[in-house]
Amino acid sequence: MGPRLKLFLPLILFALLAITLFRGLGLDPSEMPSALIDRPLPPFSLPALGQAVALTEADMVGQPALLNVWATWCVSCRVEHPYLKQLAEQGIPIFGINYKDDDAAAQHWLDELGNPYRFNIADREGTLGLDLGVYGAPETYLLDAEGVVRYRHVGVVDEKVWRTILEPLYQQLKTRSDAP
Amino acid sequence: MRLLRLLLVITLALVAGPALALIETYEFSKPELEARYQQLSEELRCPKCQNQNIADSNAPIAQDLRRLLHQQLEQGASDAEIRNYMVARYGEFVRYRPRFGGATAILWLAPVLLLIAGIAVLLLTLRSRSTRTTVSGAAGLSAQEQERLRSLLERAEQDA
Amino acid sequence: MIPEIGHFALIIALCLALILALVPSWGAWRGNSVAMALAPSLAIGLLVFIGISFSCLSWAFLQDDFSVKLVASHSNSLLPPIYKFAAVWGNHEGSLMLWVLILALWTAAVALFSSQLPLLVLSRVLSVMGLIAVGFLSFTLLTSNPFARLLPGAPVDGSDLNPLLQDPGLIIHPPLLYMGYVGFSVAFAFAIAALLGGRLDASWARWSRPWTNIAWAFLSLGIMLGSWWAYYELGWGGWWFWDPVENASFMPWLAGTALIHSLAATEKRGLFKSWTVLLAIFAFSLSLLGTFLVRSGVLTSVHAFATDPERGLFILVFLAVVVGGSLTLYAFRAPAVSSRVSFTWVSRESLLLCNNVVFLVATLTVLFGTLFPLIVDALGLGKVSVGPPYFNAVFVPLMALLVPFMGLGPVSRWKQDAVTRWRSELAIPAIAAVVCGFTLPLLHAPYNIWVAMAVLLSSWLVLGLARDLWQRRGRLTPGYCGMLLAHLGFATCIIGVVATSQYSVEHDLKMRPGESKVLAGYEFRFVDVAQIRGPNFVADEAYFEVMRDGVLVASMSPQKRRYLASGSVMTEAAINAGLLRDLYVAMGEPVGSDGAWAMRLHYKPLVRWMWLGAILMAVGAFTAVLDKRYRRQRDAVHSSSEALLHGA
Numbered sequence A: 001m002g003p004r005l006k007l008f009l010p011l012i013l014f015a016l017l018a019i020t021l022f023r024g025l026g027l028d029p030s031e032m033p034s035a036l037i038d039r040p041l042p043p044f045s046l047p048a049l050g051q052a053v054a055l056t057e058a059d060m061v062g063q064p065a066l067l068n069v070w071a072t073w074c075v076s077c078r079v080e081h082p083y084l085k086q087l088a089e090q091g092i093p094i095f096g097i098n099y100k101d102d103d104a105a106a107q108h109w110l111d112e113l114g115n116p117y118r119f120n121i122a123d124r125e126g127t128l129g130l131d132l133g134v135y136g137a138p139e140t141y142l143l144d145a146e147g148v149v150r151y152r153h154v155g156v157v158d159e160k161v162w163r164t165i166l167e168p169l170y171q172q173l174k175t176r177s178d179a180p
Numbered sequence B: 001m002r003l004l005r006l007l008l009v010i011t012l013a014l015v016a017g018p019a020l021a022l023i024e025t026y027e028f029s030k031p032e033l034e035a036r037y038q039q040l041s042e043e044l045r046c047p048k049c050q051n052q053n054i055a056d057s058n059a060p061i062a063q064d065l066r067r068l069l070h071q072q073l074e075q076g077a078s079d080a081e082i083r084n085y086m087v088a089r090y091g092e093f094v095r096y097r098p099r100f101g102g103a104t105a106i107l108w109l110a111p112v113l114l115l116i117a118g119i120a121v122l123l124l125t126l127r128s129r130s131t132r133t134t135v136s137g138a139a140g141l142s143a144q145e146q147e148r149l150r151s152l153l154e155r156a157e158q159d160a
Numbered sequence C: 001m002i003p004e005i006g007h008f009a010l011i012i013a014l015c016l017a018l019i020l021a022l023v024p025s026w027g028a029w030r031g032n033s034v035a036m037a038l039a040p041s042l043a044i045g046l047l048v049f050i051g052i053s054f055s056c057l058s059w060a061f062l063q064d065d066f067s068v069k070l071v072a073s074h075s076n077s078l079l080p081p082i083y084k085f086a087a088v089w090g091n092h093e094g095s096l097m098l099w100v101l102i103l104a105l106w107t108a109a110v111a112l113f114s115s116q117l118p119l120l121v122l123s124r125v126l127s128v129m130g131l132i133a134v135g136f137l138s139f140t141l142l143t144s145n146p147f148a149r150l151l152p153g154a155p156v157d158g159s160d161l162n163p164l165l166q167d168p169g170l171i172i173h174p175p176l177l178y179m180g181y182v183g184f185s186v187a188f189a190f191a192i193a194a195l196l197g198g199r200l201d202a203s204w205a206r207w208s209r210p211w212t213n214i215a216w217a218f219l220s221l222g223i224m225l226g227s228w229w230a231y232y233e234l235g236w237g238g239w240w241f242w243d244p245v246e247n248a249s250f251m252p253w254l255a256g257t258a259l260i261h262s263l264a265a266t267e268k269r270g271l272f273k274s275w276t277v278l279l280a281i282f283a284f285s286l287s288l289l290g291t292f293l294v295r296s297g298v299l300t301s302v303h304a305f306a307t308d309p310e311r312g313l314f315i316l317v318f319l320a321v322v323v324g325g326s327l328t329l330y331a332f333r334a335p336a337v338s339s340r341v342s343f344t345w346v347s348r349e350s351l352l353l354c355n356n357v358v359f360l361v362a363t364l365t366v367l368f369g370t371l372f373p374l375i376v377d378a379l380g381l382g383k384v385s386v387g388p389p390y391f392n393a394v395f396v397p398l399m400a401l402l403v404p405f406m407g408l409g410p411v412s413r414w415k416q417d418a419v420t421r422w423r424s425e426l427a428i429p430a431i432a433a434v435v436c437g438f439t440l441p442l443l444h445a446p447y448n449i450w451v452a453m454a455v456l457l458s459s460w461l462v463l464g465l466a467r468d469l470w471q472r473r474g475r476l477t478p479g480y481c482g483m484l485l486a487h488l489g490f491a492t493c494i495i496g497v498v499a500t501s502q503y504s505v506e507h508d509l510k511m512r513p514g515e516s517k518v519l520a521g522y523e524f525r526f527v528d529v530a531q532i533r534g535p536n537f538v539a540d541e542a543y544f545e546v547m548r549d550g551v552l553v554a555s556m557s558p559q560k561r562r563y564l565a566s567g568s569v570m571t572e573a574a575i576n577a578g579l580l581r582d583l584y585v586a587m588g589e590p591v592g593s594d595g596a597w598a599m600r601l602h603y604k605p606l607v608r609w610m611w612l613g614a615i616l617m618a619v620g621a622f623t624a625v626l627d628k629r630y631r632r633q634r635d636a637v638h639s640s641s642e643a644l645l646h647g648a
Helices: A009-025 A075-089 A103-113 A127-132 A159-178 B002-016 B031-043 B060-074 B079-090 B103-136 B143-159 C002-030 C033-062 C069-074 C081-089 C092-113 C119-143 C168-197 C202-233 C244-269 C273-296 C309-337 C348-378 C388-411 C419-443 C449-472 C478-503 C607-625 C636-647
Strands: A045-047 A054-056 A065-070 A094-099 A120-123 A139-143 A149-154 C505-511 C516-519 C522-533 C537-548 C551-556 C559-563 C569-572 C574-576 C581-591 C596-605
Touching (some): A009 C273, A045 A120, A075 A103, A120 A127, A127 B079, A139 A159, B031 B060, B031 B079, B031 C388, B103 C388, C002 C033, C002 C092, C033 C092, C033 C119, C069 C092, C081 C168, C092 C168, C119 C168, C168 C244, C168 C309, C202 C244, C202 C273, C244 C273, C273 C309, C273 C348, C348 C388, C388 C449, C419 C449, C449 C478, C478 C607, C522 C581, C522 C596, C537 C581, C551 C581, C559 C581, C569 C581, C581 C607
Parallel strands (some): A065 A094, A094 A120
Antiparallel strands (some): A139 A149, C505 C596, C516 C522, C522 C537, C537 C551, C537 C559, C574 C581, C581 C596
C-alpha cells in the first residue's frame, strides 16, 4: 500500500461502518426468528383443554395450519382474539396452546368470546412452550402439512400481519400440499 | 387500529421497561451448583428483554429459565448440555458468550489479529524511526550544539 | 409563554451557530480579519441563547407546566424539586438540550481562555465547533423539539419520572458524562484547524493538551458515576455490564486515553503529529457514534432512550458529514502535518507507542464487539449476542499486556534511554512487586492467583513511580504529579476490579425476622420489617444488624418501594460502604405466609477501589492542566530547543 493510500484507510473503514449502521436502521434488533424454523414440532403428549384425551404433535399433521400460543392473563391475546375468529371462519385451521393458564379460566374465556381453535393443548406448566422456544404470549407458528415449523410471529396477529406476512406463506404451503 | 397499537405499546412497555431482579431463594444440594447457577444465569440472555441476562431480569420468561436452570443443574446436567438445550430452543441469541465457529470465529479472532497488526506497525515504526537517528538526528549537530541541546532538553524535562 | 421563549431562543441559537460555522471560516480562508474576529463574540452569544432556552425548559419542569408534552410525560407534581430539575435531562429531548448546552459551554470556554491563540487558529477552531452546534441544534429543533405543547387538553398531572432515575445519580452522572464526551469536540476542532492550516507544531499540542485532559477527566468521572449508580440502584450489585450504551461512553474514553499519551509525545518531541490528529478525530467520532447508538435503536440496551429510526437517520447523516468530512480532509492534508523525528527502541516514545497500540486495539475490539450483532444481522446471518464473557475475555489480557510497559514509561527518558539504566533503576521495584504480588493476597482467604497477578502488576506500577518520585525529590511539576496520580489511579482500579470479581460472595435466601446468615465472616441478622412513607412512595423497610466476631459493624435498612404516581415497585438496596469491603442487602418479595422475605446478601471486597481509582485518574488529569507552561505564551526553553531540533 502506498503511503498516500494508507491515509485513506480510516475513511474507507468509516464508510463500511456507515453502510452497516444504515442497514441497521432498517432492522429490528428485537425481532427474533424461532430456533425451530424448518424443523418439526418437538414431540409432546399433553391433555386437551376441556376433554379427557391426550394430544400429540401428530394431531396437527395433514394440512398447513396456525398454532397460536395464548393465555387468559395475556392482555394482547384479548386484542388478537376477534381476528383469529375471523380467520377460523374463513376456514384456516388454527390450533391453540393454552400456555401456563388455568383450565377453568381458559374454558370460560372460550365460552364467552367464542372459540376459533380446532382444539387447545392445555400446557399448564409451560413445558411445550419451553420446547417451542416461546418467550411470551401471544405467539403464532405457521406449520406446514407435515407439521414442520415454517414461520413464527411474535405479538398480535392482525389484518396487516396476516395479509403481508402470514397469508402469502400459508397459500404457498397450501398449494404445495394440495399439488401431489 | 390505533387503539390496538396503543394497547400494544402499553403492554410492551410494561414488560420491557427496566425491570428489577426478582430475588429467588433456590436451595442447592451442593455449593458448587450455586456457583455454576450464578455463572450460567449471567451468561444466558433473556430472550424477551432489552439486553439483560436471565439473572438480572424480572420478565416471566427469565423466571422460567432460571427455574429450568436450577432443575437441570440439580439433575446433573453439564454446562455445555445446558447451553445447548437453551440454544436449541431460543437460538444462538441466548448466548452472551458466542460460540467459536462460523461467523463468530471472526469475532474471537479479531482482537488477536488487531493486536498482531498493531505490533507489526509498532515494530515497523520503531525500525524506521531509529535508523533515521544516525542520518538526520542529533548526529548532524556539532559537539557543542549537542551539548547545548542536551542541557535544554533536560531542563525541559524537569519542567514536565 | 415561557416555553415559546425557550423555543425561540433555540432558533436564534441555531442562526448564531450557522453564522459561527460559516463567517469566521470564510474569513480564515480569505484572510479577512474582521470576519475572523467575530468568532469569539458569536461563541458567547451561542452560549447565552442556548442558556436561555435551557433555563426556560428547566422553568417549565420546576413550575409543573404539564401543557409542555415533555414535562407531562417525564415529571410529576409530587416529585422533589431537585428531581424535577434533573428530569430535564432524564429523557431524549431534554438530554439533547443538555448536550448542546455543554457544547456551547465548551465553545465559549475556548473563546474566553484562548486569547493567546493566533486569530486564524481560534476562528477555525470556533467555526468547527459552530458546525457541530448547527448539527445538534437542527437535530433538536427538527426531530426532537423539547418545547412541544399538549394544547388543548393538558393533563392535570404528569406521568412521573422513571423511578430508576429518581436518584442523585441522575443529577450528576449525565452532566459529567456529557462534559467528557462533548469536551472531545475541542480536541477535534483543534485537529481540524491544524489540518486546514497545514501547520502543527509544539504550540498546537500545548494548546490542545489541557482541553483534552479536562474532557478526559470529566469522562472518567462520568463513567465512574454511572458504574456506581448501577451498582447501588439496580439491586444486582453489578457495576459494569458491557451494555452497548456503556460501551458507547467507554470507547471515547479509551481513544481519549491514547490521545492524551500521543499528545504528550507531540508536544515534547514533535512526534506522531498526523497520528495525534487522527486520534483526536477518532475520539470525538466515537462520541458521536455513541450518540447514534443510544438514540437510534439499532442495538438493544437497557439504558437506551425511546428510539426512533428517523432520528437515527438524521444523526447518521450528520455523522457521515462530520466524520466522513474530517477523514477525507485527513487523507488529503495529513502529509502536511507529518513529522520526521527519530527516537530509539529504548525510549519513552516507544513506550508511548505501546500505550497507543494497546488502547487502540482495545477501542477497536470494544467497537467491533458492540457492533457485531448488528453486522451479523445486516449480513442476514442470524441473531447473536456479544456480552460480558466475550469482553472480559479479550479486555483483561490486553490490560495485563499494557501494565509492564506502563511501569517503564514514566521513568524512561525521551529519545534514547538504556536498558542498563532501566535495570539499575527498576530492579528493586520489580523484585518488590513480585514479593507483594504473592504475599499480599495471603491476607484474604482463600488465596487467589488472579488477585496475586493484579497485585503484582499494580505494585510494579506503584513501586516504579515511588522510586522515580524519590529520585526526583523537590523537582515536582503539576504535569508530573498529574501523571503520577492518574497512573496510581489506574493501579488502584486494577486491584479493585480484580479483587471484587474474584472475592465477591453473594447469596439469595429466604429469611424470617430474627433469623441470621453468615456470609464471608459477617453475620447478617434480619431484625424486623416496618412500613414507612416517603415523599412520593410507600415502602417496606427491613432492618438488619451485621456482626463480626460478636461486634456490631453495621445496621442496614433496605427498602422495597412502591411509587404512588406510577405504581412501579423498586428495590433500594442498603449498602454499608468501606474502604476494604462493601456489605450489600437487597430486599425481594415476601415468601410464604410466615413473614419470611427473599433477601439478597453480598460481600464485595475492595469494590470502592475501582471508583477511587477513577477519581484519582480524573484528579490527575485536572492537576496536569495546572502546569504553568499552559499559561505561558512562549516558553523560552521550549521554543529554542524546538528551533534547534527543527533546524537540525
